[in-house]
Amino acid sequence: MSTVKVLIVDDHRLFRSGVRAELGESIEVLGEAEDVDSAVKAIAELQPDVVLLDVHMPGGGGQEVLRRVLGSGSTVRFLALSVSDAAEDVIGVIRGGARGYVTKTISGRELTDAIRRVADGDAVFSPRLAGFVLDAFASSEAPPIDPELDSLTQREREVLRLIARGYAYKEIAKELFISVKTVETHVSSVLRKLQLSNRHELSRWATARRLV
Amino acid sequence: MADRQTIRDAAPVTPENPAAFPRLMRLVQGRLVAGVAQGAAAQLRLDPVVLRLAFVLLTVLDGIGAVAYAALWMFTPREPYEGKEPSRDWSQFAAYVAIGLALMSLGWLTGASSGGIGAWPIAVGGIGSLILWQQADPDRRRRWMDTTVGQVRQNRVRTFAGLVLVVVGAIGFLAANADLSQASSGIVFTLVVVGGVGLIAAPWLAGLWKELQRERRERIRQEERAEVAAHVHDSVLHTLTLIQRNAQDSREVMRLARSQERELRNWLYQPQQDADASVAAAVRRVAAEEEDTHGVPIEVVCVGDGPLTPELSAMMQAARQAMVNAAKYSGSEVISVYAEAEPDEVTIFVRDRGVGFDMGEVADDRMGIRQSIIGRMERHGGSARVRTAPGEGTEVMLTMKLEKA
Numbered sequence: 039m040s041t042v043k044v045l046i047v048d049d050h051r052l053f054r055s056g057v058r059a060e061l062g063e064s065i066e067v068l069g070e071a072e073d074v075d076s077a078v079k080a081i082a083e084l085q086p087d088v089v090l091l092d093v094h095m096p097g098g099g100g101q102e103v104l105r106r107v108l109g110s111g112s113t114v115r116f117l118a119l120s121v122s123d124a125a126e127d128v129i130g131v132i133r134g135g136a137r138g139y140v141t142k143t144i145s146g147r148e149l150t151d152a153i154r155r156v157a158d159g160d161a162v163f164s165p166r167l168a169g170f171v172l173d174a175f176a177s178s179e180a181p182p183i184d185p186e187l188d189s190l191t192q193r194e195r196e197v198l199r200l201i202a203r204g205y206a207y208k209e210i211a212k213e214l215f216i217s218v219k220t221v222e223t224h225v226s227s228v229l230r231k232l233q234l235s236n237r238h239e240l241s242r243w244a245t246a247r248r249l250v
Numbered sequence: 251m252a253d254r255q256t257i258r259d260a261a262p263v264t265p266e267n268p269a270a271f272p273r274l275m276r277l278v279q280g281r282l283v284a285g286v287a288q289g290a291a292a293q294l295r296l297d298p299v300v301l302r303l304a305f306v307l308l309t310v311l312d313g314i315g316a317v318a319y320a321a322l323w324m325f326t327p328r329e330p331y332e333g334k335e336p337s338r339d340w341s342q343f344a345a346y347v348a349i350g351l352a353l354m355s356l357g358w359l360t361g362a363s364s365g366g367i368g369a370w371p372i373a374v375g376g377i378g379s380l381i382l383w384q385q386a387d388p389d390r391r392r393r394w395m396d397t398t399v400g401q402v403r404q405n406r407v408r409t410f411a412g413l414v415l416v417v418v419g420a421i422g423f424l425a426a427n428a429d430l431s432q433a434s435s436g437i438v439f440t441l442v443v444v445g446g447v448g449l450i451a452a453p454w455l456a457g458l459w460k461e462l463q464r465e466r467r468e469r470i471r472q473e474e475r476a477e478v479a480a481h482v483h484d485s486v487l488h489t490l491t492l493i494q495r496n497a498q499d500s501r502e503v504m505r506l507a508r509s510q511e512r513e514l515r516n517w518l519y520q521p522q523q524d525a526d527a528s529v530a531a532a533v534r535r536v537a538a539e540e541e542d543t544h545g546v547p548i549e550v551v552c553v554g555d556g557p558l559t560p561e562l563s564a565m566m567q568a569a570r571q572a573m574v575n576a577a578k579y580s581g582s583e584v585i586s587v588y589a590e591a592e593p594d595e596v597t598i599f600v601r602d603r604g605v606g607f608d609m610g611e612v613a614d615d616r617m618g619i620r621q622s623i624i625g626r627m628e629r630h631g632g633s634a635r636v637r638t639a640p641g642e643g644t645e646v647m648l649t650m651k652l653e654k655a
Contacts, residue, residue: 122519123515123518123519124518124519125519143547165549165551165586165588166549166551168551169551169552169553169588172553172590173553173554176553176554199588199590202551202553202588203551203586203588203599203601203645204549204584204586204588204601204603205601
């Protein structure tokens with residue numbers, strides 16, 4: 039197993055050192071950054087495989103880092119890591135281009151897994167993110183504009199439901215009699231829909247959830 | 251207050267090197283009207299009296315002096331001035347007005363300036379519109395926010411002067427171009443006056459409205475801030491104190507931290523919901539209570555929501571029992587609860603990754619699963635399924651069909 043090179047972006051020093059200590063041996067931490075500007079600079083200089091990205095940071099937050107780095111054509115992969123449970127934040131960074139979202143309560147082992155998964159080009163959904171996606175795609179009264187992008191397939195729904203129920207990918211594969219690779223394909227496909235669907239309800243739903 | 255101060259301080263822009271290219275400024279100290287003549291005099295290194303006389307003379311001759319003055323007033327920045335503005339020397343002002351009037355009457359008597367009279371309305375109207383413009387100047391408006399009595403009075407004087415000038419200008423215009431007596435004068439004149447008043451009052455009213463809106467926003471923000479402070483004080487600080495007191499009891503510390511985290515999260519991110527009326531809120535409340543009692547984290551994910559019916563309340567009881575079992579007997583580090591409320595069906599999953607058990611070995615009289623979960627669901631028209639095996643954890647699935655309304 040090759041080591042995955044990681045950059046930690048978070049404005050809390052204590053949290054950065056905590057994550058560093060918790061990560062497994064197969065993860066190499068190249069460096070840390072504490073705000074948007076230093077993150078953009080460090081990503082360009084260090085060329086990490088995966089960036090662990092905090093959502094709330096001075097200078098525009100994780101979304102600003104995504105916008106600037108991905109906007110410049112970089113192919114670095116982002117895993118959002120946040121204490122926030124707000125739908126607006128979760129949906130926001132995913133639509134900004136992050137390939138996964140996990141909360142900071144995640145264990146070191148699970149985080150290591152998630153980083154490896156993102157490094158391999160797969161998507162990482164926490165139960166809560168899966169719940170948000172199900173909710174967001176379900177709450178559509180208007181007919182989808184692009185049927186391919188604007189709705190989930192039955193299988194994708196099943197996978198998401200199992201994630202929301204706390205199942206790991208391996209358990210989902212066993213439950214649905216499919217391979218782990220297929221589970222990964224379904225999740226990546228949901229991620230793509232989440233990022234590309236221009237259904238305005240998605241953003242509106244996230245905002246409305248915050249405002250109610 | 252703080253940012254208001256900065257705006258004030260930042261407003262006047264001083265050139266970096268004033269000695270090199272002195273900019274034409276309206277001086278505050280020693281001004282008679284707006285400081286234009288004085289500023290121009292300083293620029294040209296002349297005595298201000300010369301320029302003031304020139305303005306008066308040009309005004310009397312054909313009104314161009316007043317127009318020029320108004321234009322300069324508009325386009326010249328005001329000299330940055332700290333502190334309370336000095337009042338004008340009204341006696342000197344009166345002297346210049348007297349000189350102007352004297353020259354004018356001389357011109358009238360001699361008939362020399364008959365052509366100049368036509369330009370008067372333009373000059374007067376120009377000054378009137380200048381005053382309107384002054385009213386709308388954003389810097390001014392900002393300064394008015396510090397409403398000292400003197401400024402209020404000054405403001406009133408200016409408004410009144412503007413009104414008079416617009417009206418006079420209008421009359422003069424009508425008198426010079428059409429015959430006022432021939433026009434159906436009453437209506438036209440009234441319209442002009444009303445229009446003038448409207449013009450003068452509009453920027454002021456708009457400013458007032460904006461100011462009111464701003465203050466309202468500010469007040470709401472402050473109230474919110476106070477609410478946050480109160481909340482942090484009542485909950486977070488309190489919990490931190492409790493944690494310090496119980497520092498030796500790691501289980502209690504964990505429980506306190508967890509329950510505080512949950513409470514803060516709900517307050518920050520969750521919509522305010524009535525746990526007696528909504529399915530999602532009820533599930534969250536049940537999970538929170540059991541998490542507090544047993545000290546095992548319960549992660550809740552809810553999709554959709556709906557009203558809480560009596561059947562669903564029974565379902566909550568069954569879900570609670572499933573959580574209690576998981577927390578007490580499974581040994582799992584975390585319990586996952588997933589609730590999905592669809593229009594015709596509500597499903598709740600309670601899952602742990604603990605020791606699991608063999609369903610066949612559970613005695614029929616064990617109340618927990620048979621009665622409290624399965625029995626209760628069936629009595630209320632729902633169903634429950636338990637999936638477990640030794641070492642594989644347990645998942646309880648509760649389903650309740652809803653009658654379509």
